[in-house]
Amino acid sequence: MDEYDELLKLCGFQPGEAREYKPTLKKGLDKLLVTQDDVKFAVKERLPKCWSLHLEGMRKILGCWLREYIRIAVPTPEETRICHTYFPQPGMAYLHPIKLADPTIQVSIPDFIASFVGAAFFNVGWKYVEAAEREGCAIEQIGCSLNKIRYGLHVLGIVPCVDASIGFHSLCDDAALSDQLIHEWDGTKIWTPYRVRDIPFDGDPFEEINIKYFAASLEDGHRKAEEWLGIEITPEHKNEAVELLVELSIKTFVPLLEFMKADPAPLNANDLAYALLPIAMAMDTGYDYTFKAHEILQQELRTMVDEGKGVVPKGTPRVSWRILHPWGCPWLVPMCHELGISADFEEGFLLGEMQLNKSMEIQMGATDLYVMMAQILAMVSVLGTSIEYMFRSHRDHIRDYKIDGLISTGYRPCRTLEGHSLILARMIEDRIGIPCITPDVDIYIDRGDFPKERMRTLLETFADVVKRSKVQRSEQG
């Protein structure tokens, strides 16, 4: 059994399935610049330390992601055209109708997949990023690694000229800007649906005129895709995408939110992100793997919760990552466990009551795909433009998941997600009274440009503050 067999086993492949898939895997990894040593690192160190591989469901979920990563480099023989979008686009709802309109079109969110798998499993994200930095993404300007990954994939020739890159602009200037470089590089056709960010500090993120514009702009993006790809996206395709989104919400998303309320939580932050995020992704390989994996995972989690088992001992202080946890540095999660805090929660996806109710209301009542997408994007605090609304979302999350401290990953990796972080940290400390910290760490890749021991010292101090704060708050009732 070599590293590749081991990898497939850890990613939940059955023996027959693994044998059949191995040549594709090797071909894909080779093209994606993942060496045999990188695979060895993943199977010996990274995967076993950072994910709950004792859970079969979790292993299968990692397998879903691995398949998507390989698909970027090795399309099926039938796939003759490519349509991309980029994070934080809700790719499932947007790209799935395109896949339904013509299954020979490969749909993907390559930056996200390459970060989620290439960077997190194999620690090769820096290879893509460095390629982008050689060709116009100046390193000293500290642009977003995720977008550098996407551009780097083109620069390295891993991703060819794309037939339609229908991105979108909500909070992220870097994403739309990176698309310009991609267009310059290989002539990829780009189009940018746009959300205007003119919601006041304490305004209503669902303001009608703003939502309507965003929805119309998303629809305009689909029209462009139809033109460039020679397809027709029918109402049936859109309805099917909405139905799938609702099904994913009900069968995969909502149950996990409930499991994570248990003390101790049954999954760590790495597990959670990979289990939750298919809902936001355009899975070119389909969603059957995801649903099957979730069925198994949820049974396993039910047993764990019933038996009071979790990733940390009961009563461990619970810490949440503001918006997203840095999956590019997944070793941070076990490091927090070693320091006696359970940094296993993500504010961006573990919705509080207000957010969850609103989300389900939007999905269940959806009559128009684009309005639904615009509303969901306006709602999810990761993209919200009203800081007061974001604060309310944080407040509910902190209350519902009994959070004792907040880590806001630094401004460096993503100025658009984290630009509000100092304001929100201050609001949370002042109004809720839990400690917050902002370490300087990249979300999307591990560049190794900051010492792990420095991070350990910082988190150690923070862990002490959180523990003391928890005791104090409990004494004060």
Added chain:
Amino acid sequence: MEAMERLSKCVQERPAELKRLRDGGIKVIGIVGLGYVPEELIYASAAIPQRLIKGGQREAIDDSREYCHGSFSTFHKAQIGYLLSGKEPVYNSLDYLVVESGDWNSEMVGMYVYFYRKLPTTWLGVPGNPEFDGALSYYITGLGRLRDRLEELTGSKASEEKLREYITLYNEMRDLLKNISYLRKHPSPPIGGLDFIKLNHYSFYCEPHKYVDGLKSVYAELKGSEGEYPADAPRIAIFGCPIAQSDYVLPRLIEDAGGVIVTEELSGGIRHYEANTKVHGDMMGNLAHRYYLGRARDVYKYPWGDELPSMFTRLVDDYHVDGVIWYQLMYMVGNSMLGYVVSKRMKEKGIPMMTIQSEYDLQGRLESNKTRIETFIEVVKQYRKRR
């Protein structure tokens, strides 16, 4: 130039002037952005616009650190520093803030100021996809809402007549700036880039009637004058990030080294003067057309297509540019990416291009920057000779 000196005093006199106006009950409206807020609308609403365009000082960056992350755009960090430190009299004189939404840095300046200073703020929606059918009407709606807020604030209506009056005045201002700038197309320009940029910046500090009168005198003086720069001086374009009012180290170094700056495109760092506003028909619609679609495209309007990169090559051709200096402020990522694209275009044209990066620290590294620029000017001379 006497007329220029007279205009230069408006910068020093601005705090006292704003105080006098505010004492008389006039509201001062600060503007953060790249030039999408029509000042004509603010004047017509009986308020005073104050574009926030100061920069170049390290102290402002240091002052911003208490409020925002270090890797926030240099220009915008400076705005936060000035707005929140209380040290800058003009920035202390604001009653209201209008922030353009369109580039994320500007939007965030508004958020910080609203949170820490509680300054009433409006975000004007500037859609980043101008080719989309609904974009212009969204911007028009935003302008309408802004007019309503201004009228509410001042109690004065921005009538069509008043709008037309200020539109006409601003058209005249832009025509004069354009005429002065075009004088630099001459082989021996009578004005260089440092003076032109300063002159342009004065427009943000001067009462517009007074400014237009001053510009007329400047133009009259320049039009009849001998060239200030020799015909063999290397003709330099500065492109890139905003050169803020008082951030003059780079243009000074270029012109001290024997070059002459003949054109610039500074991402909203100076007033756009090429396009004017129509004075017939619906004034608000006319303003929207000019300010949203009529002006030069900026880095935050997607997709760039060929329009944005070719704007730079056109300027190089029109002004017979020999060399380009890209002014790159730290953490303005979009401009940095655009700089890369433009550098490829310049390479194709055989025009040398150099990037100077700054976090308002050029003064602190004056000698090394001086050497770099002197060397670049020599290189440009060689290229020119070869051509």
